[in-house]
Structures are given as C-alpha cells and as structure tokens.
Amino acid sequence: MKNKIQSIPDYKIANWWQLIDNHRVKCHLCPRFCKIPKGSHGFCFIRKNIDGKLYNTANGSVNGFANDPIEKKPLYHFYPGSTIYSFGTIGCNLGCKFCQNWHISMSVNQKYISKKYSAQDIVKSAQINNSIGIAYTYNEPIIFGEWVIDIADHAHNKGLKNVMVTNGYITPEARHDIFKNIDAVNVDLKSFSDQFYRKLTLSNLDPVLDTLRWLVNETNVWVEITALIIPEHNDDPYELRSLSKFIVDELDTCVPLHFSAFHPDFKMLDVLPTPIKTLKRACDIALDEGLKFVYIGNVFKDVGQDTICPSCGKIVIKRIGYRTHLIGMNENKCLYCDTTISGCFKNTIGQS
Numbered sequence: 089m090k091n092k093i094q095s096i097p098d099y100k101i102a103n104w105w106q107l108i109d110n111h112r113v114k115c116h117l118c119p120r121f122c123k124i125p126k127g128s129h130g131f132c133f134i135r136k137n138i139d140g141k142l143y144n145t146a147n148g149s150v151n152g153f154a155n156d157p158i159e160k161k162p163l164y165h166f167y168p169g170s171t172i173y174s175f176g177t178i179g180c181n182l183g184c185k186f187c188q189n190w191h192i193s194m195s196v197n198q199k200y201i202s203k204k205y206s207a208q209d210i211v212k213s214a215q216i217n218n219s220i221g222i223a224y225t226y227n228e229p230i231i232f233g234e235w236v237i238d239i240a241d242h243a244h245n246k247g248l249k250n251v252m253v254t255n256g257y258i259t260p261e262a263r264h265d266i267f268k269n270i271d272a273v274n275v276d277l278k279s280f281s282d283q284f285y286r287k288l289t290l291s292n293l294d295p296v297l298d299t300l301r302w303l304v305n306e307t308n309v310w311v312e313i314t315a316l317i318i319p320e321h322n323d324d325p326y327e328l329r330s331l332s333k334f335i336v337d338e339l340d341t342c343v344p345l346h347f348s349a350f351h352p353d354f355k356m357l358d359v360l361p362t363p364i365k366t367l368k369r370a371c372d373i374a375l376d377e378g379l380k381f382v383y384i385g386n387v388f389k390d391v392g393q394d395t396i397c398p399s400c401g402k403i404v405i406k407r408i409g410y411r412t413h414l415i416g417m418n419e420n421k422c423l424y425c426d427t428t429i430s431g432c433f434k435n436t437i438g439q440s
Contacts, residue, residue: 165431176226
C-alpha cells in the first residue's frame, strides 16, 4: 500500500470540557463526564488534564492503516463493493469485557502508536489508495472527536466520504460537531439490557439509544446497526424482539441490522462462540418484527449476507465473504420489481 506521510507535533486542546475545583477538569464528551485531576487521564485514557486544561493526546496518532472493503465495517448499504481507508488510535470510553480489539482499545501503551500524521496526510493517502473515503474505526473514534472533525472536514473538501464505526456513547453537546461531516455510521448496539451494559461494558444503554434516535431521525447520516450476540448474555428471544421493535418503532424499518457472532476474547474466554442457529433465530425474530434488511456476520459460512428485495424476495446484492456482486440492482432500485432499496449506491446496472 502506498503511504508517504510526514510527522507533525502532538496533542490538541480538547473541546467539550470545563475547569472545576483545584485544577480538575470535567469532560463533556461522553456520558461518563469524567472529573480528571491535574496530570491524569479520563476513562478513555487519551483525554488528559495538563496544567488545568484538557488535551486530546491521540491527535495525529494512528495504530495502523488498511484499505478495507466497506462491508468489513460492516456497512452493506453504503456504496457496496467499495474500499475505504481505515484507521484508529488507542483507548475507548467503554470497558467491554468481550472486546476483540482490547490490545488497542484498552491500551495505555504508546507502542501501538507509530509516528504522527496530519489530516492532510491521511486524506492524501485515501486518495492514493483509490478509496471512497476514510473510516474511523478499530477503536472508538468518539474519544478522538476533535481529530475526526479536522480530517472529516478536509476529506469532504476533497470529495471523499467519512464513515464511523462507533459505540454511540456520546453526549448531545458533542455529537453535532463530531457527526457534522460523517456520511455513514455503524453503531454497535451491544444489548437491549441496561444491566448488560452496566455489567459487561461499564456504561449505560440509554445514551446509545438516544444517539441512534438522533442519528436516524434528525440527521442525514446513513445508519446501520451491529448487535453482537453472546450466548447466555444477550441471546434471549425476548430481548432480541425488544431490540428489533425499538428499531421498527423508533428508528426505521429500513435500518440494516447485523447480528454478529461472538468469539471468545479478552475477559470472556470461557464463553462459547455463538451458534449459527442462534443467529438465524435472531434474524427470524427481526424480520418477523418488520425489519427489511437483516444480516449475519463474523461467521465462517456464507449465510445471511445477501441483500434481498423486501418486495419480490429476490437477491439483489450477493456477498461471498467480502466479495460483493450487485446482481439485481439498477442504481438504487431492484432490477426485478423496481422497488427502492434504501441506502447509498453507485450508479450501476446489475446483471441477472
């Protein structure tokens, strides 16, 4: 991969905070509202109080680049078949015991960070690699929101798209600024139980639901949702039905929902992987509740990945792994019955 990038200085004074007593600062970025003493970090690690001012210490930092298929985010209805230039930093504002990227999201070790990069550098690399834009991913991009804003603004000026893979744990105060130039998101809705969120992610459910409502109902951001299904923790049919009903009743029946398989990792090595039958049952529940586009992910079988027209039932996008074939699409419509397929698509005529 071509990548010629130069170093820049570090640290950027943060947005969304206030000075409180004795040089402590209160961060307003996420619902934790961390009160951070002088010289200390917030829960996410990368937001630090330096001499009574809050800094984003991840500004310019990268743990690695990849020109990924857009389907890997996963985004199935946002320019399918495209590639997107992807990167992350370190740290996270959640503490998920099942995190599959824990070595970077839970890291306090700068060894995972290479040299510094500018917004212009990253945008130029995205252009060189012929991607449709930039994906802020791998760890939680909300925590380096100031840098997301800088890169996303520059990317839009160059005609590129911006994509976030996020847990949605953000305050109303910060979200408008951070999502201003974001074109698509995949939000991890980790459960529909606040008890699950408190116990296994060290956070709360309601702010995530509020973010989803805002994104779908009050912005132009294309939204897809991923629900990781962990056996005996959030795979109860009643919970899956409640999650699906929330999307139908409060978001939109056309929001794509990805049921993702759990694999043992981090602090949950004793939990078995998600059976295919559990994922298929989850899909059946979601479809029964009225969702139009439901998928299965993170499995080693080509099952539950195709896009099916909700009107005529024919496959319009065929997926085998990360290979995508628009076999039944005429621009944004089903080639067979002319039904509009919700999403953002290239102007492509499918082949039957």
